[in-house]
Amino acid sequence: ATALRHKDVFNPQNERLLEIIHVWKTGRKRKNSILCVVVAACRPMQLFLEKVKKADRGDQYKMTDRWPLKDLKLVDGKNVNQECLEFELQFDKVYKWTAVSADEKNAFIRCLWKLNRRYLSSSIAFVSTPSCILEEVGNASAEAGDQAEHSAYQEMTPKETADMLKLMEEYEPIVNNSMAFAEKLSKDLQVLDESNLDLSEKHRQVLSRGDLSSPSKVKACIAAAEALSSCMNDLLFLLFQGNGQVPSRMQQASELISSTHGPYHDDLLPYTPLMAWLKNANPILFHDLPKVYAWNLSRLYEREIKAFFELARMLAVGQGLICKWGTQRNSIPSPPPNYQFLGWGFPSHLWAKSSQMLEQVLRELQPLCIAEQRFIEQFFMLSQDLYLPVSFCHPVHTFLADPLPEQLCPNLLSVCDTYSRLEEQPTQLLSEIFSSLEPELRGFIDTCNKVQQFSCLQVLVTLNxxxxxxQGSSAATSSSFLNVVLSNILLLAKNNFNKCISDQIAKIEEAKVPSRAKGGILPFVSRFEEFVNFSEDVFRWAQQRGELDKAHTKLVGSVFINSLASANLKVNTDMVMMENFHHIHCFLYQKKIQCLESKRREAKQRYHEHLERYVTKYLGQPLEKLNHFFEGVKARVAQGVKEEEVSFQLAYSKQELRKVIEKYPGKEVKRALDTLYRKIHKYLSPEENLLPVVWRAMEQEFIQQYQEFENLIQHCYPGSGITMDFTMEDLLNYFISITQSSM
Incomplete structure (x- = not known):
């Protein structure tokens, strides 16, 4: 069958089959397919993973899917247990398969491991893979290497040694001459390069005098300026060449440090007087020089900034962990159960590290932008244009006291407009030089946000x-361009934060009580508590927390629901609301968040309201018929019947009252109270420990009801001698006995 598949499917494609595995999609109806690892017969070598299915009729096979192995990012063995048949392959999306047998699965993963090490530079991450499989591959490779080494080594015979030495003696003069020639050529080229970088004394004198009084002297100045321009071009070329290796050097570093161009700035600044001469002599040419400089430097900075942020991403979340678990997944402990809602993609030490790396990135970018801004302002004399003319500075102190002369208005407005345009020039020039900075910084922020669901909070705090x-630093230590970039990034961080809060509110509003729930703390209340704990920890030392206070106010407003659908509840809704508002009140009292103090008081009030409703609902159950009888008595009195005449009504006569009282002897009342206690104990959640509170409230209400019954008997049935079968003292003993028996 394998030969048939090879002949029908792979031979026409000029491919060779390396490994196969029979699989079906995990979690779906079993439909067998075959995953094949193949190599294309071309150069350079290309490896593919192909999915093959058998035709519905006949023995023909056809290829349905094809993925380059270089795009494979992750192989997840699902379980270190070798008997597990499930595995995952992650390309642009994750594919989940189940193998027919463990042997086929192990052989398939072993083949991918070999190809990854030999041809793919170990770019594929292997997680949850049995170590014995990889050890077998490693041992086999080591043994093959040792055999190859032993087979490759063979000692020369004495005759072969003599012949080799003779041959080397014959060609030794030629080799020596070629080495000497190469060394001399290198020295000559170095001398020529250095001579090209030096300006002759004659040209220096011509440029120093700057005499343009005759045509011959103008030609001499032009020749000297062209020679100087040639030297500067060579210098800039060497500057670019020297910095071409910066990305590779940065990637090899273990510490995040931005590149510095200070030495090259120092080399160019001595030519500032020449730039001043060029500005006066040819303003059009001088006006184009900053654009040329920005265009050339932007390509250099693009490479350096890209390498800088690649290193930052690697140091922030670890190599192979950028947005995915990668090869270190087995070494990362599982998050605690109560943080399942947070969606932690990484453990806490990784998102804390990414936050520290973001701060370091910002601190490395600041001196880079400041140095470049200072250089272009000085070298291209942009800073000299940022001051108003002296003739306009003198009368400024009188503007507030005296009216502005009409003839001065047009000139002053023109100068102010010029000043505004010139102030924007360095920022615009830097935006061209650092054109890749903001996109790369946005990408890095995106990486930090993907560490876990609420990383946007830490990003916002760091940027804020x-x-x-x-803002508190001096103008000498700030860059107008960097301020603009960081303002845009801060706006992005705030938008991400607001989107996160909106998502949480939507989840809370869409949350439904689990089917046949028995009460307890509702899921969205736990989510709110987890978010507040996490956010308060992040904002603990933050300079500003206005955004967080707004988010807390919005979230707690969505948590304070007014009602619950009772269809899915097996318990009383007032009991569930009572427990949850009690939980919210205790939590907010513990956190002591200023902006939520009013909500804490509201939670306490609503907790007491639902407690009262809950107690009132269950209060009539122990003495249900007696309670119903006296409710009727109170209704007659409310309708205008005199208290002493109530007993003359047939439904509420003394005989009817005695019949009802006889149904509730003391023993029966104690049994009914015990049943009520057990029912309350069954449905109240133990986490809140509200049973003593509810039972105490129940006792107080029951005693108050007993006193009300006794009062109605005295007023509506005077002289009848009718009394309850149990006294107040008996009732107190019932409650004490039930409480003690349950402890």
Missing amino acids: DYMFEM
Whole structure:
């Protein structure tokens, strides 16, 4: 069958079959397919994973899917247990399969492991894979290497040694001459390069005098300027060449440090007087120089910034862990059960590390932007244009006291407009030089946000604190361009944060009580508690927390529901609401969040309201008929019947009252109270420990009801001698006995 598949499917494609595995999609109806690892017969070598199915009729096979192995990111063995048949392959999306046998699965993973190490530079991450499989591959490779090494080594015979030495002696003069020639050529080229970088003394004198009084002297100045321009071009070329290796050097570093161009700035600044001369001599040419400089430097900075952020991403979440678990998944402990809602993609130490790395990225970018801004302002004399002319500075102090002369208005407005445009020039130039900075920074923020569901909080705090620190710094330590970029990034972080809060509110509003729920703390209340705990921990040392206070207010408003659908509840809704509002009140009292103090008081009030409703609902159950009888008596009195005449009504006569009282002897009342206690104990959640509170409230209400019954008997049935079968003292003993028996 394998030969048939090879002949029908792979030979026409000029491919060779390496490994196969029979599988079906996990969690679906079993429909067998075959995954094949194949290699294309072309150069360079190309590896593919192909999915093959058998035709409905006949013995023909056809290929249905095809993926390049270089796009495979992750192989998940699902379980270190070798008997597990399920596994996952992650390309652009995750494919879940179940193997027919464990042997086929192990052989398939072993084949992928070998190809990954030999041809794919170990770019595929293997997780939850039995170590014995990989050890077998490693041992087999080591043994093959040792055999190859032993077979490759063979000692030369004495005759072969003599012949080799003779041959080397014959060609030794030629080799020596070629080495000497190469060394001399290298020195000559170095001398030529250095001579090209030096400006002759004659040209220096011509440029120093700057004499343009005659045509011959103008030609000499032009020649000297062209020679100087040639030297500067060579210098810039070497500058670019020297920095071309920066990305590779940065990727090899274990510490995040931005590149510095300070030495090259120092080399170019001595030519500033020449730039001043060029500005006066040819303003059009001078106007284009900053654009040329920005265009050339942008390509260099693009490479450096890309390498800088690649290293930052690797240091932030670890190599192979960027947005995925990667190869370190087995070494990461499982998150605690109460944080399942947070959707932790990584453990806490990784998102804390990503936050620290974001702060370090910002601190590395600041001196880079400041140095470049200072250089272009000084070298291209942009800072000199940022000041108003002196003739307009003198009368400024009188503007507030005296009216502005009409003839001065047009000139002053023109100068102010020029000043505004010139102030934007360095920022615009830097935006061209660092054109890739903001997109790369946005990508890095995106990586930090993917560490776990609420990483956007940590990103917002870090950016807020850094911007707050920059606002308090002097103008000499800030960059107008960087301020604009960080303002845009801060706006992005706030939008991400607001979107996160909106998602949480939507989840709370759409949350439904689980089917046949028995009460307890509702899921969305637990979610709110987890979010507040996490956010308060993140914002503990934050300089500003206005955004968080707004988010807390919105979230708690969605948690304070007014009613619950009782269809899915097996218990009283007032009991569930009572427990949840009690839980919210205790939690907010513990956190002591200023903006939620009013909500804490509201939670306490609503807790007492639902407690009262719950107690009132269950109060009549122990003495249901007696309670119903006296409710009728109170209704007659409310309708205008005199209290002493109630007993003359047939339904509420003394005989009827005695019949009802006889149904509730003391023993029966105690049994009914005990049943009620057990029912309350069954449905109240033990986490809130509200049973003593509810039972105490029940006792007080019951005693108050007993006193009300006794009062109605005295007023409506005077002189009848009718009394309850149990006294107040008996009732208190019933409650004490029930409480003690349950302890």
